[in-house]
Amino acid sequence: MLNLLLQEAASEAVQVAAASTTHALGAVGAGLAVIGAGIGIGLIGGKAGEAIARQPESTADIKGNAIVLAALVEGATFFAIVVGLLFALK
């Protein structure tokens, strides 16, 4: 009887494990995509900082531009995240 219970639990576990490879890879992909966003937005922030240091009177212009460009870079990242989520939640 214990054998039967163990067999059932093992088969269920195998089922869950088989499904979770797709889930795991989807989650890993979604996480890796954030590396691109981090690099992109970091570069934008660094260059914006340098530009403000060179010309403090155009701070407002540079700040507005930097935020909009960061939003665009994030938009590209969200494609990859949505695809990863699609696989992780299937």
Next chain:
Amino acid sequence: MNLSLLHNLSLVLAASGGEGGEGGHGNPFDYLFGHVVAQPSIFGIHLPEVFGMQIWNLQIYQLLAIVLMFVAFFPVRRAITAGSGGFVTKVFAGWVAWLRDEVVYPNVGEKDGRKLLPMFLSLFFFITFMNLLGLVPYGATATASVFVTGGLALITLFVMLIGGMMAQGPLKFWVNLVPSGVPGYLWPMLFVLEVMGLIIKPFALTMRLMANMTGGHLVILSFLGLMFFFAQDSTAIGWGVSPLVVGMSVFMMIIEGFVALLQAYVFTLLSAIFVGMCLHPDH
């Protein structure tokens, strides 16, 4: 914070032996985000079918956003022409003027901008109100649904195509897609690329807005789910973690408020740029 809610949930989680799922699709998810998911019923009332089409709960929130727009902008016309109105009206009037002078006229030109200004203003404020309604208690973000943002991007696509064909002539519009001065053997490939770009731009608008709105809610769901995950072991740990979790959720909601306005601005700015590129191609 609803004290009885947490207590009820802890009882449910303890009884189900942790099967309900902490951040997944068990009972905590229903309590936290049951009203956010697109469904044909709102607050327990099943919505009717109109002309054979089912009304969904997100449509009620869209209608609410439109009503809010009318309420907010009803006195703005008088404020711009006569200068009357209270502080809030003047804020909205200034917002409208800023959009006209910084977003629409530089990208679309003054002549066409005058005709298309109502569309861009409606787009911006509709998206803003929909995004902000999602942050209010018992509110749902209609723009978190890919169908709603797809519909808005379709509006932009139609204005791009129909406006471009009306401004330059139906055939010249497609010919002018490819920059001039391109050698003959490259022309077909560039034409295909440009048409693909024409389709991909509204698609990017859709995904950007949808993913930004959904992502914010998902992060908050994960944080709040942590609280229930810890409450599985013992209610005391759940209560102990809750100040931290609720604090982080409030912080995330502040960021989400900023992202709501920013994404509406990015959507409108990119729509204006795309429509301007179709109406007046520089090449």
